[in-house]
Amino acid sequence: MSDVTRRAFLRRTGLIGGGLLAAPVLGACGGGAGGGQAVTSGAVTIGFWTHDPGYVKTFTASAKRLSDTPGGAFDYTLKTTQADSEALVTKMVSQGAAGTGTPDMIGIVISVFPRVMTGGIGKQLLLDLDGLVAPVKDDLLRTAPYSIDGKLYALESDTCLSVLYYREDEFKKNGIPEDVGTWEELAEIGARLHQKTGQSLGIVGTGDNTSITNMFLQLLLQRGGGYFDQGGNLVLDSPEAVEVLDFMAKGVASGFLLALPDPYGAPNTAALKNDKLIATVMPNWYNVYGLQANVPEQKGKWRIRNLPKFAGGGHIASALGGTGFAVLKDKPNTAAATELLKQTYLTKEGQLLRFQQGGFLPTLKPLYQDKDFLDFEDEYLGGQRLFDVYTPASQDSPVFYQNAQLNVLIEALGGPMLETLQGKKKPAEAIKEATAAYTSKKGN
Numbered sequence: 001m002s003d004v005t006r007r008a009f010l011r012r013t014g015l016i017g018g019g020l021l022a023a024p025v026l027g028a029c030g031g032g033a034g035g036g037q038a039v040t041s042g043a044v045t046i047g048f049w050t051h052d053p054g055y056v057k058t059f060t061a062s063a064k065r066l067s068d069t070p071g072g073a074f075d076y077t078l079k080t081t082q083a084d085s086e087a088l089v090t091k092m093v094s095q096g097a098a099g100t101g102t103p104d105m106i107g108i109v110i111s112v113f114p115r116v117m118t119g120g121i122g123k124q125l126l127l128d129l130d131g132l133v134a135p136v137k138d139d140l141l142r143t144a145p146y147s148i149d150g151k152l153y154a155l156e157s158d159t160c161l162s163v164l165y166y167r168e169d170e171f172k173k174n175g176i177p178e179d180v181g182t183w184e185e186l187a188e189i190g191a192r193l194h195q196k197t198g199q200s201l202g203i204v205g206t207g208d209n210t211s212i213t214n215m216f217l218q219l220l221l222q223r224g225g226g227y228f229d230q231g232g233n234l235v236l237d238s239p240e241a242v243e244v245l246d247f248m249a250k251g252v253a254s255g256f257l258l259a260l261p262d263p264y265g266a267p268n269t270a271a272l273k274n275d276k277l278i279a280t281v282m283p284n285w286y287n288v289y290g291l292q293a294n295v296p297e298q299k300g301k302w303r304i305r306n307l308p309k310f311a312g313g314g315h316i317a318s319a320l321g322g323t324g325f326a327v328l329k330d331k332p333n334t335a336a337a338t339e340l341l342k343q344t345y346l347t348k349e350g351q352l353l354r355f356q357q358g359g360f361l362p363t364l365k366p367l368y369q370d371k372d373f374l375d376f377e378d379e380y381l382g383g384q385r386l387f388d389v390y391t392p393a394s395q396d397s398p399v400f401y402q403n404a405q406l407n408v409l410i411e412a413l414g415g416p417m418l419e420t421l422q423g424k425k426k427p428a429e430a431i432k433e434a435t436a437a438y439t440s441k442k443g444n
Helices: 006-013 053-068 085-098 121-125 130-139 168-173 183-197 209-223 239-254 266-273 286-292 334-345 348-358 365-369 387-395 406-421 427-441
Strands: 042-050 074-082 105-109 161-167 203-205 258-260 279-283 302-305 323-327
Touching: 042 053, 042 085, 042 334, 053 074, 053 334, 053 348, 074 334, 085 105, 085 121, 105 334, 130 334, 161 168, 161 286, 161 387, 183 239, 203 209, 203 239, 209 239, 209 279, 209 406, 239 406, 239 427, 258 266, 279 286, 286 302, 323 334, 334 348, 348 365, 365 387, 406 427
Parallel strands: 042 074, 042 105, 203 258
Antiparallel strands: 105 323, 161 279, 161 302
16 A cells, blocks of 8 residues: 555545535435446446545455456446545535436445435435445444444454554653553653653644544543544533543643644654654554555564553544445446445455555454454564454444534634643633633534
8 A cells, every 4th residue: 555645645634624525405306326237147337436546556456356356246447537535526416416327235434424414315325324334333343433423334454543653662662561551551651751852742733623632532442532422412511521621731841742733744754763653543554554654664673552542531532534435326337336335345255455555444343353363463563463452442432423514613713722732821711712712603
C-alpha cells in the first residue's frame, strides 16, 4: 500500500474535509436510480465508487476469487470510480435525484456518513442490510456509526482500534517502562522526558477543526464519554469531556504532548524523523499510512500496546476513522453487489483477504481468536504479534454514535478547544461554549 497518497490516507479515515456539502433533495422516485431487469447470475459489472486505492485492490481480489469459485453465481467485473468521499456522496445524491447514474456499491467515510442520515437520503438510496447481517449480528463490530433509525446501511471496513505506538529503542534509552498503567503516570514521565530531551509522547492538532478535535475524540471515547448517545442526543457537556480536555491542555503545556498544525502531514513526519515524537495514540491504520509511508527507515523500532487507562476509568482502547460500504437498492445489480459485500465482509475468507490485501482489521469478533490472525507477525513492528494487542482491544473498545449534525459540532468545538490548548480558556468553559454554539447552529 505504499502507493497510497497522503490525501487518500486522510480521506479514507475522514481526517480532513469535515464540512458537509449541501445535497439535492431526492424526489419520491429517487430510489436506487436503477431500471432494467435484475441480474441473478452470470456476468455482471459492478459500479464501484471509493476514495481509496486500497479498497479497489481488496474488492478486485475478492471479486476475482468469487468469480473463480466453482458454482459461484456471478462472474464479476468492477468498474471503479475514485475520488474523495464527500465528492462521491454528493455525486451519488445528485444522480439519485436525477434517477440515473448511481453506483452499485459505494464506500462512505465515517465522518461523511451523516450526509446520508439527513432528509431520508440513506433510506431512499441505500439497501437496508439488517437481513444480510442477521446470521452474524451479535458478532459484528462497529455497526452504530452506520445505522439510521436502528437499521444498518453500511458495513465497516476496519475496526480502527486506537493503540499506543511507541519507539521501543527510545523507551529503553530513556528508562521509560513499556507497561505504564495510567495516562496520568505517562504524562508525568512525558513532562520529565521533554524537559530533559525535548521529546514528546503524543500529539494534538492545532490546524483545522477536524484535526483539532480528532485526538480529543479518541481520548474522550476511551474515557467513557462521547459526542452523542445512541438516540443522537448531544452528551458532550460531561465531566469526562472536561477531564480529557484539561489533560490535553496540561500535556501541551508540559511538553508531554506535541502541538502540531497537521498531525498527519509534513510536521508530523518531521517530528518522527527527528526523534522528537517517540510515541502517539493512533488507530491501527497509522502503521501503514503514517509510519511505514513516512519513516520506513524506522522499521523494527516501533511497537504497539493497548492504551494506558485513565485513573478515573474507561477502556483500554479507542477508535478513529473508518469507511462503511453500502449497496444501492432497487438496481439490476443490487443482488450481485450484495453478494460481493457479504463474501468480502461477512466471511472469514473475505476478512482474511481484506487483512492480507489492505491491513484492515476483522470486524467479526470470533476472528480475533482465530489462529490465522493470531499468528500474524508484523515485520515493521519488529515481528510483533499484533493480535496479542488487538484481541483484548477489540473486547474493550468504546462505541461511537453518529448524528446528522456531526459537522456542526466539530465546527462549534474546534475554536474553543484550540483556545484551551493555547492556555487562553478553561476546559469547562470551552465545553460549555461549544455546546451552546452547537445548540444554536444545529437548526440553521
